[in-house]
Amino acid sequence: MGGxxxxxxxxxxxxxxxxxxxxxxxxxxLTAAPGAGPAPALRCDAQPLAAFPPRRPSLTGxxxxxxxxRDGRVRSAADWNDPQADALWLYNxxxxxxxxxxxAEARREWHEALIARWIAENPVGQGVGWDAYPLSxxxxxxxxxxxxxxxxxxxATAAAGGEGQGLSAPAIQxxxxxxxxxxxxxxxxxxxxxxxxxxxxxxxxxCFFEGAEATAWLNQGLAILRAQLAEQVLADGGHFExxxxxxxxxxxxxxxxxxxxRSFPVALPADRVQALRDAAARMRAWARVMTHPDGxxxxxxxxxxxxxxxxxxxxxxxxxxxxxxxxxTGARLAHLExxxxxxxxxxxxxxxxxxxxxGPDYLPGHAHADTLSFELSHGTQRVICNSGTSRYGRSELxxxxxxxxxxNTVAIDxxxxxxxxxxxxVARRAYPAGLTCGEGEALRATCAHDGYxxxxxxxxxxxxxxxxxxAVRWTDExxxxxxxxxxxRIPLHPSVRAARVGASExxxxxxxxxxxxxxxxxxGLDDExxxxxxxxxxxxxxxxxxxxxxxxxxxxVSFQLAAx
Numbered sequence: 398m399g400g401x402x403x404x405x406x407x408x409x410x411x412x413x414x415x416x417x418x419x420x421x422x423x424x425x426x427l428t429a430a431p432g433a434g435p436a437p438a439l440r441c442d443a444q445p446l447a448a449f450p451p452r453r454p455s456l457t458g459x460x461x462x463x464x465x466x467r468d469g470r471v472r473s474a475a476d477w478n479d480p481q482a483d484a485l486w487l488y489n490x491x492x493x494x495x496x497x498x499x500x501a502e503a504r505r506e507w508h509e510a511l512i513a514r515w516i517a518e519n520p521v522g523q524g525v526g527w528d529a530y531p532l533s534x535x536x537x538x539x540x541x542x543x544x545x546x547x548x549x550x551x552x553a554t555a556a557a558g559g560e561g562q563g564l565s566a567p568a569i570q571x572x573x574x575x576x577x578x579x580x581x582x583x584x585x586x587x588x589x590x591x592x593x594x595x596x597x598x599x600x601x602x603x604c605f606f607e608g609a610e611a612t613a614w615l616n617q618g619l620a621i622l623r624a625q626l627a628e629q630v631l632a633d634g635g636h637f638e639x640x641x642x643x644x645x646x647x648x649x650x651x652x653x654x655x656x657x658x659r660s661f662p663v664a665l666p667a668d669r670v671q672a673l674r675d676a677a678a679r680m681r682a683w684a685r686v687m688t689h690p691d692g693x694x695x696x697x698x699x700x701x702x703x704x705x706x707x708x709x710x711x712x713x714x715x716x717x718x719x720x721x722x723x724x725x726t727g728a729r730l731a732h733l734e735x736x737x738x739x740x741x742x743x744x745x746x747x748x749x750x751x752x753x754x755x756g757p758d759y760l761p762g763h764a765h766a767d768t769l770s771f772e773l774s775h776g777t778q779r780v781i782c783n784s785g786t787s788r789y790g791r792s793e794l795x796x797x798x799x800x801x802x803x804x805n806t807v808a809i810d811x812x813x814x815x816x817x818x819x820x821x822x823v824a825r826r827a828y829p830a831g832l833t834c835g836e837g838e839a840l841r842a843t844c845a846h847d848g849y850x851x852x853x854x855x856x857x858x859x860x861x862x863x864x865x866x867x868a869v870r871w872t873d874e875x876x877x878x879x880x881x882x883x884x885x886r887i888p889l890h891p892s893v894r895a896a897r898v899g900a901s902e903x904x905x906x907x908x909x910x911x912x913x914x915x916x917x918x919x920x921g922l923d924d925e926x927x928x929x930x931x932x933x934x935x936x937x938x939x940x941x942x943x944x945x946x947x948x949x950x951x952x953x954v955s956f957q958l959a960a961x
Contacts, residue, residue: 404816407824411758419586430522431577436570437606444660446544447717449653450706452498455489459507464489466934474518478525485789485933491531496542509565516571521578529584530591533598536575537653539564540601544660576602576614583621589760590636590643593629596621597650604661619669626676634679635736638756640763641687641694645705648680652711655718674720681715682722684708686731686740687749689774695749696772696783697738698756699763703932730840737829741840744866747774752829752844755815762821765799766813768829768846769860770806773869773958778907779890781805787930791820798930807873807885809856814848825851839865854879856950868959875952883946885954887915888927891939895924903942904961914961920944920954
């Protein structure tokens with residue numbers, strides 16, 4: 398029990414006092430139900446939105462869905478809140494992403510019927526669909542769908558009792574009620590990307606409607622964005638939660654807001670639009686640096702493919718909106734100083750190195766215990782990569798995917814470098830220190846972290862990486878006092894096959910037919926079966942090479958990966 402209370406203590410002590418306050422506040426029945434009065438008038442003369450990245454289709458039948466690589470149906474009102482369904486699956490159900498997905502026009506009749514069903518079967522304030530996050534995403538999707546068709550006079554259409562650019566009069570009324578419900582329920586207890594999503598929805602509603610009520614939503618959303626973008630988008634362009642996946646999600650949010658400003662050019666102040674454009678330029682550059690040559694994001698912290706638009710899609714979206722990248726993303730060595738990540742690219746090798754904190758101290762919910770891990774590509778083929786993310790919630794698999802053992806780094810005495818627990822919590826966490834990097838005969842980066850200094854003997858892990866056109870070399874140094882068990886894992890992409898050549902040598906066969914030779918110095922290498930989750934709902938087997946040292950510190954082991 399004492400261990401559990403210590404986890405709570407080290408988790409809660411890092412929260413902002415405001416988060417504690419709002420967690421208590423939201424449990425009190427003090428917020429009135431939203432007014433059911435008529436919706437505000439629709440703003441006139443909206444211009445069509447520029448084409449936005451389409452989502453992956455998720456509506457497979459009139460009441461059939463596929464989210465997170467799992468199928469489900471909503472046959473009755475109760476199914477919107479099925480207690481047997483995964484919580485994230487239900488969130489996706491209420492997003493209505495399919496309105497903005499590939500081929501959405503062919504499913505228009507299904508969409509119209511589904512919107513009508515949602516309104517009838519989800520009473521105000523009841524169920525998952527009224528949680529602020531899915532509520533925010535749904536509002537934006539309904540409005541984006543409505544505005545995608547063009548710039549007709551929305552007020553005249555609604556006044557005639559018809560559809561407002563694809564939304565029925567009941568849907569427009571529901572949108573107003575949803576905005577009224579959201580306005581006093583911004584997720585201040587969570588902060589981070591959730592609050593940005595809330596603000597985005599309020600800005601969308603404030604532009605879509607007009608009048609005093611709409612102006613209040615717009616001003617509330619803009620005020621949140623002004624403060625939160627300054628905090629959440631770091632100087633190097635990275636989103637402060639240090640997840641490439643959430644970075645892409647937030648970048649799409651920022652681009653959508655810029656797109657909205659073109660649809661309603663008078664509604665948004667010019668200085669706010671310029672701030673969004675500046676943030677988008679930095680974020681676009683960061684995303685490019687943190688992308689593998691195959692076009693996919695790196696798997697640091699919570700990250701998976703298929704959730705956010707691909708980085709290439711976001712780049713094309715930014716170009717349609719006139720957003721120019723703010724840095725040279727083709728540099729051999731790119732150091733994202735405020736985020737803590739590095740990209741080292743030479744010859745066929747690309748290395749993405751995590752020398753970052755796990756996230757903001759008060760918001761590490763999407764953090765993994767992956768400090769000093771790196772991912773490596775040879776050409777466009779991923780060779781060494783972290784576990785990815787297949788699910789949220791509380792489960793053994795979720796805990797393992799966040800653990801140090803699921804990443805290309807080093808564990809000591811069976812402990813994680815950061816104490817990840819309970820799905821989205823972190824108690825004591827690793828802080829990087831002593832980062833240096835530079836260019837010479839090889840690109841070089843070195844960094845240490847203090848995540849294990851809570852253990853007896855206060856061990857410290859330091860990793861040095863060198864990348865040249867012919868090889869990648871890295872060294873793990875463990876310093877401290879006493880006898881410890883040190884385990885390092887080198888997890889391979891599932892398409893890479895490893896065969897033992899010697900006690901410390903393995904040949905890695907790539908799908909292209911090329912071979913790489915991995916050689917260890919000072920330690921033997923064995924293999925084990927590991928897991929890899931490139932998308933939510935997908936877990937694949939893969940080989941993981943493992944080294945173990947049991948004895949007194951200090952310990953130093955080195956590796957080389959070169960053409961074989």
